[in-house]
Amino acid sequence: MSDRSRYGYAHRKVRKQWEPIVADGGVDCARCNQPIEPGTPWDLGHVPGSATEYAGPMHQGCNRNTMAEQRALVAAVSEYRWFV
Ligand SMILES: [Zn+2]
Numbered sequence: 001m002s003d004r005s006r007y008g009y010a011h012r013k014v015r016k017q018w019e020p021i022v023a024d025g026g027v028d029c030a031r032c033n034q035p036i037e038p039g040t041p042w043d044l045g046h047v048p049g050s051a052t053e054y055a056g057p058m059h060q061g062c063n064r065n066t067m068a069e070q071r072a073l074v075a076a077v078s079e080y081r082w083f084v
Helices: 009-023 060-082
Strands: 042-046 054-059
Touching (some): 009 054, 042 060, 054 060
Antiparallel strands (some): 042 054
């Protein structure tokens, strides 16, 4: 299962701009601030809570954690709205 398919053109375009920079090395993960080794899987991470702002490249594992946190947040918010 991949959730990459739900990303649109803008996401792919920004990711393309990062690709050569990550491939050269020297890019730190936007989430854990550790270097992303060229050739390792990475994701273009979003600013938490935003669907349109990009935080920058992240280790794939770090991005998965962020998305899990965001899902938990969204679940908490929609649960809260039931009681308003
Ligand atoms: Zn990381």
